[in-house]
Amino acid sequence: MLVSASEMLKKAKEGKYAVGQFNINNLEWTKAILLTAQENNSPVILGVSEGAGKYMCGYHTVVGMVKGAMQDLNITVPVALHLDHGSYEGAKKVIEAGFSSVMFDGSHYGIEENVEKTKEIIRLAKEKGLSVEAEVGSIGGEEDGVVGAGEVADPAECQRIAELGVDMLAAGIGNIHGKYPANWKGLNFDVLAEIQKRTGTMPLVLHGGTGIPAEMIQKAISLGVSKINVNTECQLSFQEATRKYIEAGKDLEGKGFDPRKLLAPGFEAIKVTVKEKMELFGSVNKA
Numbered sequence: 001m002l003v004s005a006s007e008m009l010k011k012a013k014e015g016k017y018a019v020g021q022f023n024i025n026n027l028e029w030t031k032a033i034l035l036t037a038q039e040n041n042s043p044v045i046l047g048v049s050e051g052a053g054k055y056m057c058g059y060h061t062v063v064g065m066v067k068g069a070m071q072d073l074n075i076t077v078p079v080a081l082h083l084d085h086g087s088y089e090g091a092k093k094v095i096e097a098g099f100s101s102v103m104f105d106g107s108h109y110g111i112e113e114n115v116e117k118t119k120e121i122i123r124l125a126k127e128k129g130l131s132v133e134a135e136v137g138s139i140g141g142e143e144d145g146v147v148g149a150g151e152v153a154d155p156a157e158c159q160r161i162a163e164l165g166v167d168m169l170a171a172g173i174g175n176i177h178g179k180y181p182a183n184w185k186g187l188n189f190d191v192l193a194e195i196q197k198r199t200g201t202m203p204l205v206l207h208g209g210t211g212i213p214a215e216m217i218q219k220a221i222s223l224g225v226s227k228i229n230v231n232t233e234c235q236l237s238f239q240e241a242t243r244k245y246i247e248a249g250k251d252l253e254g255k256g257f258d259p260r261k262l263l264a265p266g267f268e269a270i271k272v273t274v275k276e277k278m279e280l281f282g283s284v285n286k287a
């Protein structure tokens, strides 16, 4: 059964660790992440971007696939199915389709419009028991064509959005989606500390978890980050393993062309990456 992310993040906050959000793209991603969570007795959040949701046929397909996989694989650890960077319309759609958690990203609106739209999504989500993530300020890099400048959020605006009753808050602290540039300045811990001071016990979300050094991740957790999003890193692991398989000519040997063989190394590589992140975030044995 899917659960909202509310309880698992409260526990993470108290226990000073973070729950990983791993984005899914298809059955291989879903199965790899669910199995790794179960094997490590870790809570997990499955992230779905609007683009990935569309790619997988739509949100109803995603809900059916994830629920079916959990039943067939006997997954008993807490799993939340969460819309990543949802638009106003997209957020409404997943609430109807049966997701257990939703991010409404109103960070590209002015603060007043962000507040109004976030309030409406909270109202609709709470009727069905979903947890809600909101975002303040722009986060750098690119995700599904949304470009940010690597901006840093205004702690006062963070406080305003947090007080609306969201379950978790994403705020830019110099993090970037995708690969980090060589001249990246690192996370802004002063702003992170200020945001947490103003938002009390609100679980904070760190987007763009791929390529942030381990020490910075641990420091961010110590300052109040309870959810860390990982997307690109699983894609890179899958790509590298698949490339190796094909370059070694294994797809040409015997039945190496069978998709169950062709996709197996990438599947195993995702599992390794997810396990490493769960260990780094401290969520192992916290289910």
Ligand SMILES: [Zn+2]
Pocket (backbone or CB within 6 Å): 085, 139, 143, 177, 207, 208, 229
């Ligand atoms: Zn993000």
